[in-house]
Amino acid sequence: MEAIIKGQAYVVGDAIDTDQIIPAQHLVYSLSDPEERRFYGRYALSGVPPEGQGLPFGHRPFTPPDAFTSPYRIVVAGSNFGCGSSREHAPFALAEAGCAAVVAESYARIFYRNAVGGGFLVPFESTERLVERIRTGDILSIDTQVGTLANETTGETFLLKPLGDVADILRAGGIFNYARQAGLIPA
Amino acid sequence: MTITEKILARHAGRDRVAPGDNIWVEVDVLMTHDVCGPPTIEIFKREFGEHARVWDREKVVIIPDHYIFTKNHHANRNVEILRAFAAEQDLPHYYDVGTERYKGVCHMALAEEGFNRPGSLLVGTDSHTCTSGAFGMFSTGIGNTDAALVMGTGKLWLKVPETMKFVFEGSLPPYLMAKDLILTVIGDIGCDGATYRALEFDGEAVYDLPVHERMTLTNMAIEAGGKSGIIAPDEKIFEYVRARTDAPFEPVYGDPDARYHTFRVYDVTTMEPVVAKPHSPDNRAAVSEVAGTRLDRAYIGSCTGGKLEDFEAAARILKGEEVVIDTFIVPATTHIARQLHTTTLDGVSLYEIFERAGCQIGKASCAACLGGPVDTFGRTHGSEVVISTTNRNFPGRMGSKQASVYLASPLTVAASALTGVITDPRTVLV
Numbered sequence: 129m130e131a132i133i134k135g136q137a138y139v140v141g142d143a144i145d146t147d148q149i150i151p152a153q154h155l156v157y158s159l160s161d162p163e164e165r166r167f168y169g170r171y172a173l174s175g176v177p178p179e180g181q182g183l184p185f186g187h188r189p190f191t192p193p194d195a196f197t198s199p200y201r202i203v204v205a206g207s208n209f210g211c212g213s214s215r216e217h218a219p220f221a222l223a224e225a226g227c228a229a230v231v232a233e234s235y236a237r238i239f240y241r242n243a244v245g246g247g248f249l250v251p252f253e254s255t256e257r258l259v260e261r262i263r264t265g266d267i268l269s270i271d272t273q274v275g276t277l278a279n280e281t282t283g284e285t286f287l288l289k290p291l292g293d294v295a296d297i298l299r300a301g302g303i304f305n306y307a308r309q310a311g312l313i314p315a
Numbered sequence: 316m317t318i319t320e321k322i323l324a325r326h327a328g329r330d331r332v333a334p335g336d337n338i339w340v341e342v343d344v345l346m347t348h349d350v351c352g353p354p355t356i357e358i359f360k361r362e363f364g365e366h367a368r369v370w371d372r373e374k375v376v377i378i379p380d381h382y383i384f385t386k387n388h389h390a391n392r393n394v395e396i397l398r399a400f401a402a403e404q405d406l407p408h409y410y411d412v413g414t415e416r417y418k419g420v421c422h423m424a425l426a427e428e429g430f431n432r433p434g435s436l437l438v439g440t441d442s443h444t445c446t447s448g449a450f451g452m453f454s455t456g457i458g459n460t461d462a463a464l465v466m467g468t469g470k471l472w473l474k475v476p477e478t479m480k481f482v483f484e485g486s487l488p489p490y491l492m493a494k495d496l497i498l499t500v501i502g503d504i505g506c507d508g509a510t511y512r513a514l515e516f517d518g519e520a521v522y523d524l525p526v527h528e529r530m531t532l533t534n535m536a537i538e539a540g541g542k543s544g545i546i547a548p549d550e551k552i553f554e555y556v557r558a559r560t561d562a563p564f565e566p567v568y569g570d571p572d573a574r575y576h577t578f579r580v581y582d583v584t585t586m587e588p589v590v591a592k593p594h595s596p597d598n599r600a601a602v603s604e605v606a607g608t609r610l611d612r613a614y615i616g617s618c619t620g621g622k623l624e625d626f627e628a629a630a631r632i633l634k635g636e637e638v639v640i641d642t643f644i645v646p647a648t649t650h651i652a653r654q655l656h657t658t659t660l661d662g663v664s665l666y667e668i669f670e671r672a673g674c675q676i677g678k679a680s681c682a683a684c685l686g687g688p689v690d691t692f693g694r695t696h697g698s699e700v701v702i703s704t705t706n707r708n709f710p711g712r713m714g715s716k717q718a719s720v721y722l723a724s725p726l727t728v729a730a731s732a733l734t735g736v737i738t739d740p741r742t743v744l745v
Binding site for chain 1: 337339350351353354357361362381382387389390392393439440441442444456457458459460461463464467468470472506507510511537540542595685686687688689707709710711712714716
């Protein structure tokens with residue numbers, strides 16, 4: 129986990145479910161084949177209806193057409209981000225596109241767990257609703273040690289909730305590394 | 316302790332656990348399918364080595380069901396990966412496509428094949444794995460990384476959830492089904508109303524339900540964000556399980572002084588048929604409120620809507636009638652597909668009733684419940700308005716993000732298929 133996660137914001141609304149994060153028709157590519165796995169980055173957040181993409185502007189894709197990575201490193205969302213399917217392809221797709229962190233009001237359990245367990249991205253919880261206070265394209269800087277989100281475009285700073293127990297797993301790089309370090313499975 | 320806490324304590328080797336405790340549990344069954352199985356296997360091999368063996372070959376169940384009848388070569392490759400892994404590991408519980416063993420939707424298949432056993436702990440790489448809780452067991456959906464860890468060690472790290480209890484009192488009227496009960500609950504508490512919690516169902520109306528209808532309640536716990544759904548087992552469950560497996564099981568019940576996060580009581584005699592409007596399972600309305608809404612398509616299938624009881628309900632309405640919109644019938648499993656031919660209503664098989672009504676009948680699988688490859692049976696491609704017995708209606712779920720999906724009971728879907736508009740089943744039930 130980087131000490132400072134900095135990059136452009138991509139803002140979406142409430143209840144962005146896993147079908148919107150990576151539509152089911154794209155769950156067929158290999159996650160380990162370097163040529164195929166890039167398609168998860170291309171289609172990340174492609175299921176969000178056009179009016180909800182890149183709020184408040186809309187019609188702004190997360191990954192530009194024919195590209196495999198996104199210019200946006202930090203997704204800002206409302207409540208219940210990642211609800212729906214158990215597909216781990218969802219946090220994987222965001223990470224593959226280049227997303228390092230999501231800042232949401234709340235998460236669905238399985239998405240949150242997958243994001244942490246696989247070491248894909250840092251799922252921060254905001255202490256207030258941010259989707260109307262941050263715009264897609266704003267430059268954000270997250271201090272992962274202190275737990276703050278600075279919007280360098282507007283000069284505002286927001287507090288994030290502490291990561292708690294999952295910080296150790298994220299620092300280890302996922303549940304397997306964590307379990308090995310803790311002696312729970314053989315190194 | 317609640318039934319959930321007691322099952323988790325037993326699988327953690329402890330006398331007691333409390334909500335919020337993080338514990339390592341021993342898993343009784345790990346289920347995976349064709350979407351999440353291949354990446355799980357990749358992670359398993361990456362972490363445990365190319366020649367690693369699964370922790371217990373009797374406890375790994377692999378059921379391809381999602382993208383089965385498609386020309387998509389990536390989807391077909393997924394099944395080939397499962398097939399090769401099952402052969403390499405000599406797994407006895409693999410249900411291969413194109414063979415006599417092929418089953419269909421994993422959650423129903425787990426029940427039919429005797430893997431759901433009271434008091435046990437089952438995890439699966441599908442969010443609707445919570446379905447198995449209808450058997451008085453703990454079951455929950457996990458991701459590929461967690462599943463790979465279970466595959467190698469038999470262990471899972473999890474947090475003990477608080478329990479929300481929902482009691483349905485009264486005798487269920489003939490126009491209501493389990494889908495109406497659970498959509499009512501989800502509408503009340505919202506799609507994140509049960510996040511990090513277990514949902515427990517109780518009451519006369521629940522215990523009146525046949526086993527498969529109970530699975531509709533627990534299946535949709537995840538649509539409220541729940542970690543699991545559960546119903547304490549009764550004699551009906553024991554009979555069902557004993558008819559399918561010789562494996563021993565030990566039922567668990569909650570303590571009288573168990574603590575619940577929520578305790579909510581419903582009187583089913585005052586409830587109405589309901590739908591979930593687009594685009595969220597918690598966007599509830601009474602059918603009477605949205606009656607007359609124009610539809611393009613009706614769909615009866617999936618783990619919550621493709622069971623024999625669902626088709627019996629639909630057949631009560633469709634018998635001797637003709638649908639006026641495209642209506643898709645998808646049995647959840649091959650066993651249910653056969654039952655469509657052998658189960659009759661007034662001497663006519665359910666299959667014939669649907670065929671004469673002008674329905675299109677598909678092969679056993681998940682089909683269009685979750686969209687999938689473009690050639691998937693019943694999948695949406697445009698701005699169709701669909702009424703469906705499936706369990707999720709987020710944008711794009713059935714394929715096209717321009718489509719609008721209403722969720723409803725098989726009775727409501729069948730009644731609507733006859734008129735082409737959302738129709739209250741009470742207006743056509745005799």
